[in-house]
Amino acid sequence: xxxxxxxxxxxxxxxxxxxxxxxxxxxxxxxxxxxxxxxxxxxxxxxxxxxxxxxxxxxxxxxxxxxxxxxxxxxxxxxxxxxxxxxxxxxxxxxxxxxxxxxxxx
Amino acid sequence: xxxxxxxxxxxxxxxxxxxxxxxxxxxxxxxxxxxxxxxxxxxxxxxxxxxxxxxxxxxxxxxxxxxxxxxxxxxxxxxxxxxxxxxxxxxxxxxxxxxxxxxxxxxxxxxxxxxxxxxxxxxxxxxxxxxxxxxxxxxxxxxxxxxxxxxxxxxxxxxxxxxxxxxxxxxxxxxxxxxxxxxxxxxxxxxxxxxxxxxxxxxxxxxxxxxxxxxxxxxxxxxxxxxxxxxxxxxxxxxxxxxxxxxxxxxxxxxxxxxxxxxxxxxxxxxxxxxxxx
Numbered sequence: 001x002x003x004x005x006x007x008x009x010x011x012x013x014x015x016x017x018x019x020x021x022x023x024x025x026x027x028x029x030x031x032x033x034x035x036x037x038x039x040x041x042x043x044x045x046x047x048x049x050x051x052x053x054x055x056x057x058x059x060x061x062x063x064x065x066x067x068x069x070x071x072x073x074x075x076x077x078x079x080x081x082x083x084x085x086x087x088x089x090x091x092x093x094x095x096x097x098x099x100x101x102x103x104x105x106x
Numbered sequence: 107x108x109x110x111x112x113x114x115x116x117x118x119x120x121x122x123x124x125x126x127x128x129x130x131x132x133x134x135x136x137x138x139x140x141x142x143x144x145x146x147x148x149x150x151x152x153x154x155x156x157x158x159x160x161x162x163x164x165x166x167x168x169x170x171x172x173x174x175x176x177x178x179x180x181x182x183x184x185x186x187x188x189x190x191x192x193x194x195x196x197x198x199x200x201x202x203x204x205x206x207x208x209x210x211x212x213x214x215x216x217x218x219x220x221x222x223x224x225x226x227x228x229x230x231x232x233x234x235x236x237x238x239x240x241x242x243x244x245x246x247x248x249x250x251x252x253x254x255x256x257x258x259x260x261x262x263x264x265x266x267x268x269x270x271x272x273x274x275x276x277x278x279x280x281x282x283x284x285x286x287x288x289x290x291x292x293x294x295x296x297x298x299x300x301x302x303x304x305x306x307x308x309x310x311x312x313x314x315x316x317x318x319x320x321x322x323x324x325x326x327x328x329x330x331x332x333x334x335x336x337x338x339x340x341x342x343x344x345x346x347x348x349x350x351x352x353x354x355x356x357x358x359x360x361x362x363x364x365x366x367x368x369x370x371x372x373x374x375x376x377x378x379x380x381x382x383x384x
Binding site (some may be wrong): 045049050063065094095098 | 139140144147148151152154155156158159160161162163164165166167169170171172173174175176177178179180181193200201203204207208211
């Protein structure tokens with residue numbers, strides 16, 4: 001059974017939005033008041049750039065990623081048929097939260 | 107900066123690290139196949155991805171990026187125009203990695219702190235570069251590490267007399283000059299004079315340390331602004347920053363300039379930093 005999105009929001013303080021979507025951007029479910037479709041679409045767009053990086057570095061395909069901007073942070077974990085994107089406040093070291101998300105998701 | 111990267115590479119699981127500025131590699135600790143040119147391409151790709159992400163609220167501006175792949179991790183920390191890139195194995199623990207990265211980021215930020223003058227990090231690197239400036243400057247060329255003092259090498263008779271206060275401080279006439287110094291030629295820069303200056307040979311400095319010639323230059327310039335024991339004050343500043351005259355990390359050089367400037371009257375600080383950068 002897939003992990004509940006509201007459970008994913010508890011892995012770190014401040015996380016308030018989550019969306020699960022297929023790799024073509026189709027939203028499966030979302031949690032928190034936000035435009036989940038736009039978030040999913042932007043995430044899919046970003047994924048296109050990331051897919052080449054693993055090959056360039058010899059690291060294989062992307063399994064999870066996070067980026068923190070001026071006031072927000074997005075954490076993305078990949079599953080077999082879908083991905084989940086969780087958002088919260090900016091985080092200088094998003095690695096730990098990302099690790100928790102990757103281990104909690106699917 | 108090399109020391110910063112070396113420390114970072116000691117973190118378990120870290121495969122390599124590099125610092126880039128405007129997508130150009132400033133320093134790196136990378137091993138093949140992860141060459142700086144490859145990471146430049148990676149950063150280019152990530153900057154395009156950043157443009158896409160900026161459409162999401164709050165994700166604009168400088169960012170930290172964590173990428174976990176099946177067989178490795180890539181971390182990019184942006185600090186203004188500079189960014190720290192770290193490659194790690196997939197087994198590297200996020201908690202340990204985060205601590206190492208935070209320390210490295212703080213050090214890098216400190217290195218980038220303005221010193222009161224428009225001197226940027228890249229210009230500091232130029233200032234500490236071992237490449238000698240034109241012969242018309244007062245620059246004292248660095249001594250090759252292999253250079254030994256021939257027994258025939260003597261101080262030129264044209265040297266100005268050394269002030270007694272400096273003599274008592276153990277400073278040789280070749281090490282510090284208070285008034286317009288004659289342009290030194292390499293032979294007059296004896297190993298003995300370097301040893302007299304700081305109690306050890308000037309040749310012990312490694313790649314991560316500020317060159318002895320740079321320290322001498324700093325003392326000479328500082329002496330132009332403060333004639334009272336400039337060498338002692340530079341020594342004091344170096345010690346305060348945890349270094350020694352024979353081993354002072356290049357990464358601490360901006361902080362040293364700031365420390366020395368703070369010893370001068372406020373009106374002279376800017377001129378001092380400008381003179382040092384010349």
